[in-house]
Amino acid sequence: MQKAASLPLPPADALAASDSLATRIGETIDAAGGWLGFDRYMSLALYAPGLGYYSGGAAKFGRDARDGSDFITAPELSPFFARTLARQFAPLLAQGLPRLLEFGAGTGRLAADLLLALEQDGQLPQEYAIVELSGELRARQQATLAQRAPHLAQRAVWLDTLPEHFEGVVVGNEVLDAMPVRLFARKGGRWHERGVARSVAGDDSTSAHAFTFEDRLLAEADIPEALHAIPGDYDVVTETHAEAEGFARAVGAMLARGAAFFIDYGFPASEYYHPQRAGGTLMCHYRHHAxxxxxxxxxxxxxxxxxxxxxxxxxxxxxxxxxxGFASQARFLMNAGITDLLMTLDPSDARTFLPAANAVQKLLSEAEMGELFKVIALTRGLDDGEPLAGFARGDRCHAL
Ligand SMILES: C[S@@+](CC[C@H](N)C(=O)[O-])C[C@H]1O[C@@H](n2cnc3c(N)ncnc32)[C@H](O)[C@@H]1O
Known part of the structure; x- marks a missing residue:
């Protein structure tokens, strides 16, 4: 485990905010009798109003730690990500589905670049709705749209809840991975739920060590279905995703006609719960350190x-x-034409072409985002005989 000491120290005001959140989480643990499911801890750490990672003032997205950011996402890495998605979305918008809805729009970069690309493709949506949990990010999204696509910014609307009925194209990049998970540990063949308790008094009193894991033995009837698929009795720590699955059901209830695309890192269940992944996938990002x-x-x-x-x-x-459709990000982007789009740049103009090609290479490379990231498309009521271009080759639906 990477020690706090080896990571950059946050500024004093950020540490004070973190301490306030730790106090609130501690009170929640006390009110719950001394133990919280990890999903509730994660929900507070990311989304507690004003103090959570996504709801507070952290820089979050950026190229490196010098700008105070913690990680970079595909829309921030390259505009060719949005331009390629636009290629997939344009024919759908043309089928009488003139609305786009983005979940968790981050800095607003994908929204701005998608609108610009769709304008170029002659398929501007009437409306670009954004569902965002964080007020701080909503303000950043408005600023990004005003700066990058001022003439299109008025097409964006922010929704506080999911519409009851939506016809159009839905997109969410790295949203599912930000949803709280429950943690489970199989030790000596017996399943426990791994939750969060206060650290024992006398431990290091910094907020970094205010909490500790505590495992509670599960009755057979309380073991989640997904865990029954893990054979043997070797020790395992893993996660289940009730919130993300509830979200997928809510998208299903909302989507009357159209297609929803979710892009994220992950696997089909057979790989997720494979013995080689017995340590689970929980990961934290701070100043570009995982x-x-x-x-x-x-x-x-x-x-x-x-x-x-x-x-x-x-x-x-x-x-x-x-x-x-379900495919690796590399397959999806290549099927949807990312290399053709890149070749619209002049390769002899090295100052423009090389950085653009390097960023596209990161999106596609197996060693970077190309294989670990997947794209899933969920549809209802689309015209038959119009397969989605992004899944024309290398579709892995059979693996789900
Ligand atoms: C890792 S960030 C990704 C941001 C952006 N899509 C990008 O690719 O740069 C996760 C985002 O998902 C949002 N989010 C998490 N759960 C959500 C939900 N249930 N509905 C809408 N947004 C959600 C967070 O507020 C945050 O903006």
Missing amino acids: HPDPFLYPGLQDITAHVNFSGIAHAAVDAGLTVA
Whole structure:
């Protein structure tokens, strides 16, 4: 485990905010009788009003630690990500589905670049709705749109809740991995739920060590279904994703006609719960360092888990959607034409072409985002005979 001491120290005001959040989490633990499920801890650490990582003032997205950011996402890395998605979305918008809805829009970069690309493709949506949990990010999204696409900014609207009925195209990049997970540990063949308790008094009193894991033995009837698929009795720590699956069902209830695309890192269940992944996928990001300690600086670092795409697919199918495609990000972007788009730049103009090509390479490379990230498409009521271009080759729906 990477020690707090080896990570950059937050400024004093950020540490004070983290301490306030730690106090609030501590009170919540006390009120719950001394133990909180990890999903509740993660929810508070990321989304507690004003103090959580996504709801507070952390910089979050950026290129490196010098700008105070913690990680970079595909829309921030390259505009070719949005431009390629636009290629996939344009024919859908043309089918009489003139609305786009983005979940968790981050800095607003994907929204701005998608609108610009769709304008170029002659398929501007009438409306670009954004569902964002964080007021701080909503303000950043408005500023990004005003700066990058001022003439299109008025098409964006922010929604506080999911619409009851939506016809159009839905997109969420790295949203499912930001949803709280429950943690479970199989020790000596017996399943426990891994929750959070206060550290024992006398331990290091910094907020980084205010909390500790505590495992509670589960009755057989309380062991989640997904865990029964893990054979043997070797020791395991893993996650389940009830919130993300509930979200997929809610998207299914909302989507009357159209397609929803979710892009994220993760696997089908058979890989997720494979013996080789017996340590689980919980991961934290602080100043571009990835480490496994969720109790470091609550509210100042991102906490994520990989996505179990089989769970998402089954929840969506339960809600009446069709899984129209599941592919690696590299396959999806190449099928949808990212290399053609890149070649619209002049390769002899090295100053423009090389950085653009390097960023696209990161999106596609197996060693970077190309294979770990997947794209799933969930549809309802689309015209038959119009397969989605992004899944033309290398579709892995059979693996879900
Ligand atoms: C890792 S960030 C990704 C941001 C952006 N999509 C990007 O790719 O840069 C996760 C985002 O998901 C949002 N989020 C998490 N759960 C959500 C939910 N249930 N509905 C809408 N947004 C959500 C967070 O507030 C945050 O903006």
